[in-house]
Amino acid sequence: MSSESEKFRVYAHQFVDWMADYMDNVEQYPVKSQVSPGAIYHQIGSCIPDEGERIEEIFEDFKKVIIPGVTHWQSPNFFAYFQANTSSPSILAEMLMATLGVQGMKWDTSPASTELEEKMMEWLRDAMALPKNWTGVIQDTASTATLASIITAREQRSDYQVNTKGFEGFTHFRVYCSEQTHSSIEKGVKIAGIGKENLVKITTDERLAMDADVLLESIKHDITHGHHPLCVVAAIGTTGTLAMDPLKKIVEICKKYNIWLHVDAAYAGSAFLLPEYQYLTDGLEGADSFVFNPHKWLFTNFDCSAYFVKDKEALVNTFAILPEYLKTKTDGLVANHCDWGIPLGRRFRSLKLWFVLRHYGLKGLQEKLRFHIELTQWLENEIVESSEFELAVPRSMNLVCFYYRPSSLKNKSIEAQNSLNEQLLHQLNRSGKIYLTHTKVNDVFVLRISIGQTHVQLSHIRKAWEFIQQTAKLIS
Ligand SMILES: *Cc1c(COP(=O)(O)O)cnc(C)c1O
Numbered sequence: 001m002s003s004e005s006e007k008f009r010v011y012a013h014q015f016v017d018w019m020a021d022y023m024d025n026v027e028q029y030p031v032k033s034q035v036s037p038g039a040i041y042h043q044i045g046s047c048i049p050d051e052g053e054r055i056e057e058i059f060e061d062f063k064k065v066i067i068p069g070v071t072h073w074q075s076p077n078f079f080a081y082f083q084a085n086t087s088s089p090s091i092l093a094e095m096l097m098a099t100l101g102v103q104g105m106k107w108d109t110s111p112a113s114t115e116l117e118e119k120m121m122e123w124l125r126d127a128m129a130l131p132k133n134w135t136g137v138i139q140d141t142a143s144t145a146t147l148a149s150i151i152t153a154r155e156q157r158s159d160y161q162v163n164t165k166g167f168e169g170f171t172h173f174r175v176y177c178s179e180q181t182h183s184s185i186e187k188g189v190k191i192a193g194i195g196k197e198n199l200v201k202i203t204t205d206e207r208l209a210m211d212a213d214v215l216l217e218s219i220k221h222d223i224t225h226g227h228h229p230l231c232v233v234a235a236i237g238t239t240g241t242l243a244m245d246p247l248k249k250i251v252e253i254c255k256k257y258n259i260w261l262h263v264d265a266a267y268a269g270s271a272f273l274l275p276e277y278q279y280l281t282d283g284l285e286g287a288d289s290f291v292f293n294p295h296k297w298l299f300t301n302f303d304c305s306a307y308f309v310k311d312k313e314a315l316v317n318t319f320a321i322l323p324e325y326l327k328t329k330t331d332g333l334v335a336n337h338c339d340w341g342i343p344l345g346r347r348f349r350s351l352k353l354w355f356v357l358r359h360y361g362l363k364g365l366q367e368k369l370r371f372h373i374e375l376t377q378w379l380e381n382e383i384v385e386s387s388e389f390e391l392a393v394p395r396s397m398n399l400v401c402f403y404y405r406p407s408s409l410k411n412k413s414i415e416a417q418n419s420l421n422e423q424l425l426h427q428l429n430r431s432g433k434i435y436l437t438h439t440k441v442n443d444v445f446v447l448r449i450s451i452g453q454t455h456v457q458l459s460h461i462r463k464a465w466e467f468i469q470q471t472a473k474l475i476s
Contacts, residue, residue, distance in 0.1 A: 011055050018063075019091070023074075030432025031075045033068065040069040071435070076456040077464065080437040082239070082267040082399075083452035086301035089359035093352040094301055104346040105338035108328040114335055117350035120357070124294075124306055127362055128272035131285040135312040137340040138304060138349045142266035143184035145291035145307035146233065148315070148341050150175060150192045153231040153260030153288070155318040156311075163318065167193060173230040174222050176200045178210035178245060180238040182264060194230070207393060208241050208441065210234065212249035219257055231260040234287075236280055237268025240439035240448075242396035244268075244280060251286035261287040266305075270297040271373075271397055273365055297372075297398075297452045298365070300356050304349045307341075315340055368454070372398045375461050376451045382465055388472065392446040401439065401446045406476045418445035420476065427471050434464045 043065045073084050104113030121136025139145040155163050158170045173194050177185045179201045189199045200222070202215045219229045232254055234245040247263065254261040263284065269292020271277040284290065290308045294300040309315050320339040322331070338344045360368070380395040383402045392401040403421050422445055425438055436447050447468075451461065 007055070011059075014059070023088070026072055026075045027077060029067070029070075029072050029075065031072050031077045032080075032429050032432060032435040033071045034430075034432055035069045040065065074453070075435075076453045076460045077434045078453055079449040079451060079464065080435045082296050082450050084296055084302050085299055085452060085454045087299035087356060087359075087454050089355035090299060090301045090352045093355035097348045097351050100348060102348050104348050105344050106326065106328060106336040107330055107334035110348065111334075113346070113348045113350065114337055116348075116354055117337065118335060120350045120353040121306060121308070123357060124353075125308060128269070129275075129278045129281060130272075130290065130308055131310070134290070134308045134310055136306055136308045137315075137337055138346075138353075139291070139307045139341050140303045140305060140343070141184075142182075142264060142291045142293050142305050143187060144342060145289075145305050146184050146262060146264060147188040147191055148307065148319070149233075149260070149262040149289045149291075149309075150188045150194065150231055152309070152315050152318045153262075154192055154194070156260070156314045157228070157230055160317060162193070170228075172198075172227045174198050174200055174219075174227045175231045175233065176202055176215060176218065176229070176259075177233040178202045178204050178208075178235065178238070178243075180204055180208050180210075180240055180243055181233055181235045182239045182266065185233045185264070198227070204243065208238065208243035210245040210250070212246050212253065215250065216253050219253065219259070223257070229257055229259045231262060233262045233264055236263060236265040237397070239267070241393050241401050241441065242268055242399045243393070244396070247280070247287075248283035251283040255286055260289075263287050263290045265290065265292045267293065267296045268397055269293070269306075271369060273298075273362065274369055277397075294353060294356070297369070298356070299360065299368070299454055300352050303347075304352060369398075372452050372456070375456065375458060376400055376449075378458065379449060379451070379461055379465060386469070388469075392441040392444060398451045400449050401441060402449075403444060403446045404472045404476075406472070408476055414444060418443075421445045421447060423475050424468075424472055427475060428468060431467075431471070433467055 072078060074086060102110040102113055104110050104117070107114045117138055121138070125134060125136055139148065154173065162170055175185070175189050175194055175198060177199065186196055186199055190196050200218050202210050202218060205211050215232065222229055232250060234247055234250045236244050236247065251261060253259070265272070272281055288310050291305060293305045295302040295304040316339050319341060337346055357365070376395060376398040380391065380400050383389045383391055383400060388406045389402050389404055392403055403417065404424055405417055409417050409420065425436065425447055429435055436449055438445055438447055440446065
């Protein structure tokens with residue numbers, strides 16, 4: 001083979017064949033990688049090879065060495081954490097993105113990247129019934145979006161003085177979230193210089209949603225003790241159990257005390273494409289920012305996090321930079337997305353959304369999301385009807401949290417039950433047949449099943465449920 005492009009064509013076709021086979025056969029692999037620590041590391045050469053190698057050899061090693069160390073997130077038997085699903089339109093767009101290899105940091109560095117991103121954020125905003133006057137921008141992750149939010153709140157509150165002079169005079173900020181909110185909030189608070197001791201974790205009610213009365217009391221208490229309440233992060237869909245914080249009440253509190261409200265709907269946000277779930281955004285127009293991840297439950301491969309803000313100027317004033325080498329003739333006329341967040345360089349992620357949203361259409365997306373929720377309802381019913389399993393909290397959207405409590409445990413402690421459930425989880429995951437993760441609900445160890453894989457069918461859920469019951473019998 002002569003030219004670079006001819007070789008590329010041949011390999012690319014081989015790879016695409018492998019990719020399509022993978023999609024067909026993904027269920028044949030153990031869903032959770034079964035390797036032990038170090039197994040992959042020790043199979044990789046100790047330095048960069050002196051002489052270049054052929055793609056064939058590298059590809060063979062990919063299959064032989066790498067694949068056994070892969071956990072198959074796209075398997076319909078993957079029920080762990082939350083999904084990070086993908087789809088063929090997304091993968092096809094990713095191929096084009098990689099080929100173009102553009103940086104979308106400024107409008108000038110690729111106008112299509114900026115403008116398609118603007119349009120895709122409008123499509124999502126409108127389809128999800130988010131406030132019309134909000135502006136969206138793609139971030140890499142919800143963690144970054146939440147950090148951007150806390151920093152913007154800090155700058156708006158300090159009149160951009162912390163960015164300019166440092167913290168002097170602005171040392172008593174407080175941030176609030178519930179005990180159930182994602183670890184990214186604490187990380188954000190640390191990075192933003194607020195200090196994790198100034199993150200107040202509000203207790204939750206019996207459904208594990210933030211107790212708004214306790215929030216109000218904490219804020220009042222902090223004010224009388226010389227703190228400055230800066231930001232509240234409310235979760236619509238917590239990571240443990242998809243609990244929904246009471247948005248309307250929280251909005252009222254934030255309004256009254258002039259506190260920035262950031263809403264984290266990283267996983268559950270996709271469901272706002274369904275009119276029957278849009279009531280959960282009631283009051284959102286009173287918040288300041290909102291994030292959800294199309295890279296979780298919207299068929300768009302990682303990374304793609306949709307971040308929306310009410311006050312675009314505050315965001316841009318916080319992050320804008322303009323060194324000489326970045327100046328262009330269009331500055332001031334167009335959006336330069338490097339000023340809308342932390343990194344300078346930006347991938348052309350809107351291309352994936354454009355392919356996914358157009359290919360499925362709103363109806364197709366809604367059908368898939370509703371189907372996932374129906375499958376979860378089916379499983380919820382099975383659990384409710386079973387005499388040996390119990391729901392830990394009521395099902396929320398496409399997540400069920402449950403535990404095993406056979407009659408043999410009747411007079412036994414919670415510790416005994418927890419240890420049995422931990423053992424059950426371990427056995428299930430070790431089998432390679434299904435993959436789930438756990439959380440704790442009021443000191444009870446509970447198994448979580450999240451059902452949002454792109455191609456999951458009822459047959460997978462039936463098989464998983466049978467397997468869970470069989471395995472449970474064997475260990476009890
Ligand atoms: C997954 C998740 C996050 C973190 O998302 P990243 O995009 O991985 O940073 C934050 N909050 C909630 C509620 C989540 O479910």
